[in-house]
Amino acid sequence: MEEGFTLKNKRIIIIGAGIAGLATGCYARMNGYETIIYEMHDKPGGVCTSWKRKGYTFDYCIHNLAGSGKRAALRKVWDELGALDGTDIIDHEMFVRVEGPKGETLNLYTDLDRLEKHLLNIAPEDAVAIKKYIDAGRALAKADVFAMSLGEKKRWLGMLPRLPAVMKWSKVPMESYAQRFTNPFLRQAFPHLQYDVTGPEMPLLPNLIFLGGFEIGDLGWPRGGSLEFSRRIARRFDALGGEMNYLSFVEKIIVNNGTATGIRLADGSEQYADIVVSAADGYFTIYNMLDGSYTNELIDAYYDHFVESQSFGLQVYLGLNRDLTNEPHALTLILDQAITLEGRGRNSLYLEIFDSATGMAPEGKSVIKVVTEGNYNYWRILRKDMAKYMTTKDTIAETVINVLEKRFPGIRKQVEAVDVTTPVSVQRYTNNFHGLQPWPAPKGDFQIMQKGLSKTLPGLNNFFMVGQWAGAMIGVSTAAVTGRNLVKQICKKDGKRFVIANS
Ligand SMILES: Cc1cc2nc3c(=O)[nH]c(=O)nc-3n(C[C@H](O)[C@H](O)[C@H](O)COP(=O)(O)OP(=O)(O)OC[C@H]3O[C@@H](n4cnc5c(N)ncnc54)[C@H](O)[C@@H]3O)c2cc1C
Structure with missing residues (x-):
């Protein structure tokens, strides 16, 4: 056995009770480690959260959950963590409907046969490009791409024959693929299919991976929403005998002679442990808690090249005294007239609809959540003048309501609750750098894919990172799996068999 934590591996401190911290805690407890989580907030979940306003629940996070499907390999992780205990999964018949300004509709059905027929119905002249698109999605279904994070050898071997296709589609922007269609509406609507994240940087690959996920019955939505999902894992941690400390902000990681010894x-x-795991924001962990003393060129380059604006950064929530049960759960509206948000024009708006059956709205009522790009700096500067910050939020909600009034006449009078979240709100509640999610790496893509960005830090022993920043990867399942993989690794170094227990 190795020196260091391998000789007396009993006590693990975890910073942060987001999905990664919670999962790490659960697996550490399953394997007999004394495990203590310190979380700055008064509740678990991190960005995987929801909140109440006037009887409505506004759900910030999960749109689609990898591993929700019984046939998905990742399902075992959620079963082990008790994340889906006592709830069910809503599998929508379509991922999204894109509506054109003249009332045209494109439905991205989750049943690929149905989707293919629908696309051919819209544009029989585009049969070749449609078939290629559907076939590419079907091919990825066989690989169950989301489960690659489990790091299982058989999955990587199964992926090998598909790697050329993956590489190819990662380089084809959705906008370029749209140009292969001759049908004008298909050309216009296609780039909006993946959460309305558009632009030349948006590759087709994520959308194809989603098609593959739908094909195996995955990527549903856990009824009750994101905070309840997080709370179930927190309860599992508690039942496994873990110790949770809320309202506990960690300022520093204590290091002695190159070894992390506490926080x-x-x-x-001060609290001491044999192993310290940060499941908190990457920038804050590396450059504040550890004063930037344990880093390398790859990590520095990554954090030097952060983005200012990011999809999902700005969200508007409306609690509505209106039953929207018969509407699609996700809708992208291509606007006939651009609107201005944050001083920039937007030609489309992506929204999600939650009826009372989702548990997010009272009987006969609904929630609409509008998700769009948000700019941290815009809101940071505004927030220096709180009144201006609040007024700008109101103006944005008003602009959104004006758009919705055209699509849902009468909606203005049915609004009972409003909320707007900005990147500044996210930074305040989760401590994530500029309220961001991980962004594409400027260099070292392949290295990061293989080894992560900062799962360990150079020159620092007995310290690990898990979660979205450890691998520069987005996803609740990815966050949970980084915790699972870490505990597996610790067990291996301790000469112990990694044990899992279903809830
Ligand atoms: C709007 C949005 C929608 C998303 N939709 C999906 C989706 O549909 N499907 C999907 O799979 N993924 C989705 N994601 C991504 C996914 O939610 C995240 O990648 C994942 O939840 C990250 O979890 P984490 O534990 O790594 O980080 P976080 O959730 O950020 O957790 C970090 C925790 O650390 C705590 N913390 C930070 N600093 C300190 C400190 N100094 N001391 C103590 N505690 C601290 C924070 O309070 C927080 O609880 C979405 C993300 C966003 C933002």
Whole structure:
């Protein structure tokens, strides 16, 4: 056995109770480690959260859950964590409907046979490009791409024959693929299919991976929403005997002779452990908790090239005294007239609809959530003047309601609750750098894919990172799996068999 934590591996401190911290805690407890989580907030989940306003629940996070499907390999992770205990999965018949300004509709059905027929119905003249698109999605279904994060050898071997296709589609922007269609509406609507994230940088690959996921019955939505999902894992951690400390902001990681030995909390108290795991924001962990003393060129380059604007950064929530049960759960409206949000024009708006059956709205009522790109700097500057910040939020909600009034006449009078979240709100509630999610790496893509960005830090022993920043990868399942993989690795180094237990 190795020196260091391998010789006395009993106590693990985890910073952060987002999905990654919670999962790490659960697996550490399953394997007999004394495990303590310190979380700055008063609740678990991190970005995987929801909140109440006037009887409505506004759900911030999960749109589609990898591993929700019984045939998906990742399902075992959620079963082990009890994340889906006592709830069910809503599998929507379509991923999204894109509506054109003249009332044209494109439905991205989750049943690929149905989708193919629908596309051919819209544009029989585009049969070749449609078939190629559907076939590419079907081919990825066989690989169950989301489960690659489990790091299982057989999955990587199964992926090998598909790698050329993956590489190819990762380089084809959705906008370029749209040009293969001759049908004008298909050309216009196609780039909006993946959460309305458009632009020349948006490759077709994520959309194809989603088609593959739908084909195996995956990527549903857990009824009850994101915070309940997080809370079930927190309860599992508790049932496994883990210790949770909320309202505990970690300021520093204590290091002695290149070895992490504990943490210092905001109240000045210190806690010691054999292993310290940060499941908190990457920038804050590396450059604040550890003063930037343990880094390398790849990590520095990554954090030097952060993005200012990001999809999902700005969200508008409306609680509505209106039953929208018969509407699609996700809708992208291509606008006949551009609107201005954050001083920039937008030609389309992506929204999600939650009726009372989702558990997000009272009987006969609904929630509409509008998700669009948000710019941290815009809101940071505004927030210096709180009144202006709040007024700007109101103006944005008003602009959105004006658009919705055209699509859902009468909606203005049915609005009972409103909320707007900005990147600044996200930074405040989760400590994530500029309220961002991981962004594409400027260099070292392949290296990061293989080894992660900062799962360990150079020159620092007995310290690990898990979660979205450890691998620069987005996803609740990815976050959970980084925790699972870490505990597996710790067990291996300790000469112990990695044990899992279903809830
Ligand atoms: C709007 C949005 C929609 C998304 N939709 C989906 C989706 O549909 N499907 C999907 O799979 N993924 C989705 N994701 C991505 C997914 O939610 C995240 O990748 C994942 O939840 C990240 O989890 P995490 O535990 O790594 O980080 P976080 O959730 O950021 O958790 C970090 C935790 O650390 C705590 N913390 C930070 N600093 C400190 C400190 N100093 N001391 C103590 N505690 C601290 C925070 O409070 C937080 O609880 C979405 C993300 C966003 C933002």
